[in-house]
Amino acid sequence: MMRFYHFWFEPASECVRLALGAKAIEHERIIPDYDDDETFFELGVARQVPVLLWDDGRVHTDSQIILRALDAYRPDPPLFGPLQDAQWQALQAWRAQAAGLLERLYAPVRPAYRGLGDHPSHLASYKASLAARFGVSLEELANDRYGVYAQLDALTQFKALGAFLAQHRFYAGTFSAADVLLAADLFALQLQDGITLPIDIMYYFERVQDVCGVDLRDGLIGG
Template sequence: MLTLIHFTFCPFCQRVRLALGYKNLVFTETAARFYGPEHFRSISGFERLPVIVYPDGSRQGESLEIIAELDRRFPVTPPLHQGAIAVADLEAVLAWRARISGMLFRLIAPTLPQYPGLGDDPRAMTFYRERMEGWLGDTMEGLQARRHQWYASMEADLNGITDRVARHGFYTPVFSVADTLIAGDLTGLRLLEGITLQPELNAYFARVEAAAGISLLPEPLKQGQNL
């Protein structure tokens, strides 16, 4: 059986959860604590998560590489790359994601402690705060206070992707790796206080979750354990 070692709150981990769910692959989840690279190595062999453990015992990190490997290892499952999305379309969504990265994380960083295993764990929050504030150059409180500014900075890019998924249903007419990236990465926006997302974007999140049979919002894990 597959085992996914991940953080409940991590956008990159959410990508893989969506891929596994869409492919209807049976997997167990191990929710790691956000205690730092040494701890991550001790439980997964990698300094970053997600990490997937395959039935043969081999392990792999990096979310998009994992998703590509799932296509290769399980060819009878619905594809997420070839047959689901053209190379040019995938390159376009990756360029869009790179363009919004800074603003996106300024927006979602203060929301992610709503997930169990982060905001309710002082040790994890200490590491998370130090890492996020060092990277983003502002305090959690400052980021939260300026959320309307950050949102306005990426609203045009967000509207563009919203228009596309509303038109096609998914990023293309069928679920693909692009949807694992968009929905997994943008889910934190749904937790923003005082900011209402477009109904079309919320409808898209619902379609993606239904297609994968996975909920992306904070909820207790139904299986696995906390380490």
């Protein structure tokens, strides 16, 4: 049985979790400790998630490579068949532009998840990593959320995106790899205090979760 290593608080992990659910692929789910270097050393990869260990010993750590590998392993339902190349490239271009903004918005909400916010030493390590990476504290990142979200909204046009998704139901009109990426990218934004995504995007999250049989609220402390 394939093994899926993930953290609840990493969007790339949630993307793979959605895809595994959509394809109803049996797997063992493993959630290492945040500071567990030994497990990743044994896998032969850096301490990062997701990690998908196949029955034949292959190890994949890139979420988009994993999506294509899962599509080859179990073609139905197809993740890439419904997507036109132009649609996929447009999504990839947006993700490249939005990545830095999304990361600054994710940073303050990760402690809302089990395995981080409920473990004092893990949380302390996480806060130290943020200070080293961004040069500011977790609290300062949280205080900056409105300005960063405004930049992301200017790039994304959330209201227009919500209207598009309400009309077409899914990014390509039919459920696809684009939806597992987009839902995983955006879902945690609603955990930011004072930030409200358009209701049409919230309904979109529900449609994606229904197709995948996955609840993106899993892993939330108290959830």
